[in-house]
Amino acid sequence: MRVLGVDPGTLVVGYGCLEVADAHAARRGGARIANLVDLGAGGMRVVEAGVLRLGGKRLDLAERLRSLADQMGALLDRLVPQELALEQAFLGKSVHAALRIGEARGVVLAEAGRRGIRVHHFAPARVKRAVAGHGTADKDAVAEMARRLLALDRQPSPRDVSDALAVAITRVEALRWERATGGCIASERDV
Amino acid sequence: MRVLGVDPGTLVVGYGCLEVADAHAARRGGARIANLVDLGAGGMRVVEAGVLRLGGKRLDLAERLRSLADQMGALLDRLVPQELALEQAFLGKSVHAALRIGEARGVVLAEAGRRGIRVHHFAPARVKRAVAGHGTADKDAVAEMARRLLALDRQPSPRDVSDALAVAITRVEALRWERATGGCIASERDV
Numbered sequence: 001m002r003v004l005g006v007d008p009g010t011l012v013v014g015y016g017c018l019e020v021a022d023a024h025a026a027r028r029g030g031a032r033i034a035n036l037v038d039l040g041a042g043g044m045r046v047v048e049a050g051v052l053r054l055g056g057k058r059l060d061l062a063e064r065l066r067s068l069a070d071q072m073g074a075l076l077d078r079l080v081p082q083e084l085a086l087e088q089a090f091l092g093k094s095v096h097a098a099l100r101i102g103e104a105r106g107v108v109l110a111e112a113g114r115r116g117i118r119v120h121h122f123a124p125a126r127v128k129r130a131v132a133g134h135g136t137a138d139k140d141a142v143a144e145m146a147r148r149l150l151a152l153d154r155q156p157s158p159r160d161v162s163d164a165l166a167v168a169i170t171r172v173e174a175l176r177w178e179r180a181t182g183g184c185i186a187s188e189r190d191v
Numbered sequence: 192m193r194v195l196g197v198d199p200g201t202l203v204v205g206y207g208c209l210e211v212a213d214a215h216a217a218r219r220g221g222a223r224i225a226n227l228v229d230l231g232a233g234g235m236r237v238v239e240a241g242v243l244r245l246g247g248k249r250l251d252l253a254e255r256l257r258s259l260a261d262q263m264g265a266l267l268d269r270l271v272p273q274e275l276a277l278e279q280a281f282l283g284k285s286v287h288a289a290l291r292i293g294e295a296r297g298v299v300l301a302e303a304g305r306r307g308i309r310v311h312h313f314a315p316a317r318v319k320r321a322v323a324g325h326g327t328a329d330k331d332a333v334a335e336m337a338r339r340l341l342a343l344d345r346q347p348s349p350r351d352v353s354d355a356l357a358v359a360i361t362r363v364e365a366l367r368w369e370r371a372t373g374g375c376i377a378s379e380r381d382v
Contacts, residue, residue, distance in 0.1 A: 066304025102293020113257025
């Protein structure tokens, strides 16, 4: 199964697609969710990760968002993920920043909705906990742990990519937990 | 020429499409922008106004935004506006509210961008000033003035519709000003 993590920004959108081992393999590993490094070994692999560039500030907002819709649609059609994972709203940002990020999120969500892809939202602290072991880990620690969990030679870069991979890892962890516990929903649903 | 005003919300999106008289007629009225009631008489008429309903809270966020994309796309294809007018970010809302409204805005903007429709953004105080004569007018005063300016029998309802018509009126006023002054840009561009 494939899970696409997305980190929507106003100029660049990071993404990271993970393939998860089948349910049987997941069940075997399911009891060891505390030791996430183990998952990297056999549980999941990076299918593709990168950034979508929205054309820079020289473009109108509407043109950038149109570009995002086109690129995200093409990405979803190419990678065919069953699930999409996003970070929930963060506190501590300005209203203006939230509006801008919301615009990019909305476009991503609409493209996912168009294809019937399930969307899961995770609080930032939850992502940090899942990847780096505690909810106050800094971005560097998250990037380094994402590298180890996914058995990559180098840290995913830029930060938009490691953030997208981190939220995808969080969904994979939740999925293993659901499978191990018989389907209790461990992700949060946005309203 | 047609201008579509849009008021994006999380469950309902208001819209109001105005047809503006041609450039010649606009030029004649252009010098009298202070007296907006005059525009209503001969300058613009309502082509269509209403709300798009996004399916209620029982639907996933992604499904609601997908529904918005589909309905907004169909609306733009049917009404064929040359321009779209939106209110800019408002202060005084929460980060969470801004994120949610941003999501709907993003979908609307991407659909406009897909069709090459020019988008104009206006600050809330500017909309109030254009429609009701001063930047601190309340929503009732805006709705009542929109009714008069557009020579409607009743106030546009619900509020989402009168807000959408108000921002369309603001764009028409700016357009008349541009025409009268030879093209100086009177709308604000979002970055």
